[in-house]
Amino acid sequence: MAVDRWLLEQHESGKHPPTLRFYTWSPPAISLGYHQKKYPEFWENLTTNLTGDGDKLDLVRRPSGGRAVLHQGDLTYAVITSEIPGSRLQAYTKICEFLIAGWRSLGVELSYGQAGRGYIHNPNCFATATGADLILADGSKLIGSAQLRRGKTILQHGSIILHPDADLFKQVFGKDTFTPVKLPENLDQETIINTLIDAACDSFNMRVEIQPLSEIEWKNILDKLA
DSSP: OHHHHHHHHHTTTTSSSSSSEEESSSSOEEEOOTTTOOOOOGGOOOOOOOOOOOOOOOEOOOOOOOOOOEEESSSEEEEESSSSSOOOOHHHHHHHHHHHHHHTTTOOOOOOOOOOOGGGGSSGGGGOOOOEEEEEETOOOOEEEEEEEETTEEEEEEEESOOOOOOHHHHHOOTTTTOOOOTTTOOHHHHHHHHHHHHHHHTTTTTOOOOOOOOHHHHHHHHHHH
């Protein structure tokens, strides 16, 4: 989350190009929306034995809005750009083009959710799907996204559910909040990432250059957390 925020600030000041980023979480974590004030107190003391080490779940706050997301068995994407005109919803639609196209090439058709404003009363981001989220044909939510805009600069990031642990989801959100996601077998994470990168290149008419963060950049990011 801190890296996403830093990349947004760097792009906003003209110091960093548009960025497409993928990452996973270890140990698992719950990310809260920027404006999310209420959440169960027991979340601050949750542990998981998924790795056999009894890791404590991290509780972090996103720079973007929305509700809580459990990051376990998921792949997170982030897009930082300033080349998309129009409203927030139009920007969502444009950015989501590469997600829809990429998953279609993997044999998975996605469409937008239809939930109304009642979703704000549910703390679990993946319990409902709004018009900014992408769902499978059976109605289960595959990708939940959130957005932060600063002038013309946009950070959109989201969680792609791949291999969730049902017991952990129920431990966090309750027994009736988990909907299994059915994806084609033998879809590994590397194939998914490479396919989504290719789709982004086509959708945004761009060329990708892999650019790891330098030691100085990592230091700058960590200094902001101090």
